[in-house]
Amino acid sequence: MTRILLVLIGLSWLLLLSHTPVQAQLQTPYILNGAATQRTCNCYVLTEDQGTSSGTVWNKNKISLNDSFDYFFDVNLGCKDENGADGIGFILQTQGTNLGATGQGIGFQNIRPSLGVIIDTWQNSDDGDPYYDHVSIQINGDISHSSTNNLAGPVTALAGSDNIEDCNWHIFHIKWNAVTKQLDVSIDDSLRLRITKDLVTDVFGNDPMVYWGFGAATGGASNKQQFCAALRPELQFDNNQLFCDGSAIVFEDDSKSFGTITRWRWDFGDGTTSAIADPPPHTYAKPGKYQVKMIIEDNSGCVSDTMKQDITIGSYPVPDFSYDSLCTGRPISIRDQTTVAVGTLRQWTWDMGNGVIDHSSSPVIAYDNTGNYTVTLQVMTAEGCGAATTKQVNVYPTPAITATGGSVCIGDAIPFTGTDLTPAIPLAQWYWNFDNGQQQTGQHIDYIYPAGGDYQASVHAMSNKGCFTDTVYIPVTVTDINLYVGRDTLIARGQPLQLNAAANGNNLQYNWTPDIGLSDPYAANPVALLRNDQTYYLAVTSPQGCIALDTINVKVYAGPEFYVPSAFSPNNDGLNDVFRAISPGVPELDFFCVWNRWGQEVFRTQSLSTGWDGSYKGQQMPAGTYVWMIQGTDYTGRMFNRKGTVTIVR
Template identity: 55%
Template sequence: MHKALCLLLLVLSLHVMAYGQTPYILNGDAVQRTCNCYILTPDAGFKSGTVWNKNKINLLQSFDYVFDVNLGCRTTGADGIGFILQTKGTNLGASGQGIGFKGIAPSLGVIIDTYQNLDENDPAYDHLAIQVNGITDHSSPENLTGTIEVLPNTSNIKDCKWHIFRIKWDAARQLLEVSVDGQLRLSATKDLVNDVFGADPMVYWGFAGSTGGEINEQQFCAALRPQLRFDHQQLFCEGTPVVFGDDSQSFGTITHWFWDFDDGTTYTQAQPPPHLFPPGQYDVKLVIEDNSGCISDTLQQRVAVDTYPIADFTADLLCVGRTIQLRDASAVTTGTVQKWQWELGNGATATTQHPQTVYDRPDNYTVNLTVTTPGGCSNSASKILPAYPIPEVSAQGNNVCLGLPVNFTANNLTPQVSIRDWLWRLDDTTTSGIQNPTHTYPNGGTYHTRLYAISEDGCASDSAYADISIIDLKLDAGPDTLVAVLQPLQLQSVSNGATQFQWEPATGLSDSHIANPVAILQKDQQFRLTVMSPEGCIQKDSLLVRVYKGPAFYVPTAFSPNGDGTNDFFRAIAAGIPKLDYFRVWNRWGQELFYTTSLTRSWDGTYQGIPQPIDTYIWVISGKDYTGRQHVQKGTLTLIR
């Protein structure tokens, strides 16, 4: 490390010497910014600058020059820069729309024009052109190639960014090629020596730039770009050396390399030997120096070296025909698992971390998982997993009358598969874990019962269902009632599905075997009704018919509305009077407190929700009996609390 530090200090000292011994001559507003970089124009109006290499080059020999150019940050700025070959000297240049090229002849200029001058037939976009003899009008014969966008589909190159500007001359083929950011943009075949420079092959080369009313800081650098040749497909695994190479670009010749592998080791040649890293992450750095003594910026490349993963997985119980979830359980000490490759043993493959699949027959299946880290480190795990058959079951249950038990039956349709557990859900919150349960339902209706079974291997069957009916005739013989002596009374029983009826006793009935006979009675009678459904379900109910002499109203003389459930309401009993005209109650001051025309309504001892005091109240009731005769009665009532 001490040796590497000494080398770096030596390189820096050479850099300082080279900075003051530039091979370029600067004119106008041009200034040197760093060892290999120059500002052609400041961010000001009507400025110009040229930078000429003091050494001529021979056009009978090929060259391949790589530069970095920056056209500024003002998107509306101007005017542009140009790479120029000329024979006139090293003190040339001009401001404004000529970009420092205008008027220089003989010459060749590769022009990056960033302002539209209509008098020179400029397009609206920032453009590239190859011109000769100081003529910048694009419609002139001196425009060898026409114009093109500097970058494809980019109208404005004034983006504050550095772009690679490459000029390549093939002397044998007399071919000039211009590339920007690695893309060939223009080419021209021309005998430059004879057609442009009058048979003189020795020319000066350099850059010129200018501004006018619109402004921009415009720069170029003699390219000095460190670049790793780095195969991202190689393995980055513990114990495997990593191979690096140098693909740096430089205007001049690269003379020194400084590699720092971020693990305490360095190297000072273009091609370092394969390097063995311990597992971890490393920032590999490369700095280069060219023959002019200029030192590049530092290139940094992140390298992650992984350990080999330990592949593992778990799986649900394999039941034939069921969707099975497999779960990756792999681990890695350094790095992460990035890729999963499953071979599921049934012909299917998967690349997700936790795949699902279905096995269609009982068998032993070999499942293989290969996991890979981002560095390409792989490991595999294989397991043999048995797939078990699932049982098939059926469910049965009988329809019964309400109150009787239902006998359920579960059948194993796959006797070769042993059943470990049975589970019934009987559709009324009741469950059972026996094969053939019995259950009595508290209410009638249809119940959708469900059954499934679990085999000895742990595989659950599909559900089987049995719909059973609990027959409830919902018999109601009718409410207790009262009637006048010999007044015909239509009995009103209600039932659901009953087809046979038996009233007992049959005394006074028009027919004791129908649902709704007519009764004519002379005394109180308790009737019992028995009904039967076609399924043989029997239900019973009764009603009491009280017989009064009448027709007449029977009204109590007192009541106690205190909420104790006894005698809380004041009501009238209408014997033989089916229709009520009114029933009214007043207090002693003649204020009406209660009114109804209904035989079923009663007074609760309140008025407008306010309990009335203990006192004597007056009532009147009126109605018509079943013969149409009017009956009116009145009296007093005592309210007790």
């Protein structure tokens, strides 16, 4: 029968761990007044979210201030910040268990003698309230901060925040030391207020026996305001606890409870449980993530909610690292390649074997001297699991080179040559970069740049141990005069022709040959006066000695005049396919038009270079005779025209 009972008790606790607990509804040790209601076994609503209400909860049993106490409560000041009010007070008093006050009195006002630790969430300027939610220690039902009855505060209720009406539960810790007469007030483990005062003598007229309880109130603004006699399961670990595969995990109870905790139930997340406050060290069978649960019960029969905390039992890491060739004077990144199956890498310690210690995950190291070095890597996970590995690394000498190149004319090859300054260090390869997207390998390179310009060629080399030299830069100028004297042209006899030579570069020398009819054969843009056809040759020389050549053919006609053929054959055979006029001495054309036999215009242009292909609106015109007319202005400014007929031959 006893064994069956124990099994049933165990099952009931397992149900408590896996479901929302059913709170034990024992006879409450509290007297409730006004709007106060009991919410659960150890939790009370002092005011609902409604205006002008008051609620107090008093413990039936007086306590003696000749004895120290250490009380933990959970308080919730509601969810409305701007329109929420008024606050909660922890109160000590001697007058009875049916007291309270509404509005800004927070259930404390006018209770004498008394001491109140007041969390005030409404700014009442007549009481000297600050704008933020605040906590203070007051006596004798006096809520004014300007009074001598204000013993401490006001200060912000929460450290680092002006608002405690945040929907959250907060730990409200009241600690009295009867020997030192010191009262400490903490919220969420942050000390907010402290006083040293003989409460028995100075406040309660030498009567040490007092009632304690909570009061709260609302006025024109409101909030749902609650407190719980703390029943909060918590665990803690030693700072040196390792959470590693095979480690014994020490779970220590750090629960907060107003009453005495009478029962514990641990579930370690791996199918094992314990029912004592500080269970024996627990070893998990394998690494992984586990959820630890705990519930507690106090001496009033109240059962807590289930505490849940995730822990990771980590595996030991497998340290490893890699690196490129280590060369003297060259910073090299060492790449961490450590793996860990379960857990998180957090700490690295590198001993580089040359007196350098580094704690980054991928350190950068430069060795000054060649030789063999012992590199050790120690890694540690966030779970405290550590391992180390050691490798022997060789540091090789870094070679040095120099190089030469040159400047050339476009089309000429540049002889690039690399010179090894450290012959004792064998070189495996040379790498050239010509600063135009082209690269080649080899110690000696003849390279022709496809375009002129200024370039910054470069070269570096690699030893047979993978060590690279510094990069050597060679400035290069490739001179490209890029001469162009223009297209062949035609002029009228005696018409001045402006020659226009275009070339790149400064301080260029020009030489036109022959110099027949030229105003200046050594100018870039001389004027020519010709009576006969002429071919000119131009040679341009740069200061670097580069030479560029070009020619232009000039056809001379009697004119100004229009020369128009009498027939053409637009059959796309490449011969006489286009009807066009030759117009020496006529730089500007007014029009060139063609009409068919019915007087319909089938072609018009003002361009000297445009001719008629024998079509109209995309359709080829039939063979036959057509009338044309052309008009323009010659180089002297005289306007003239010509007309005639042309025959399309098909």
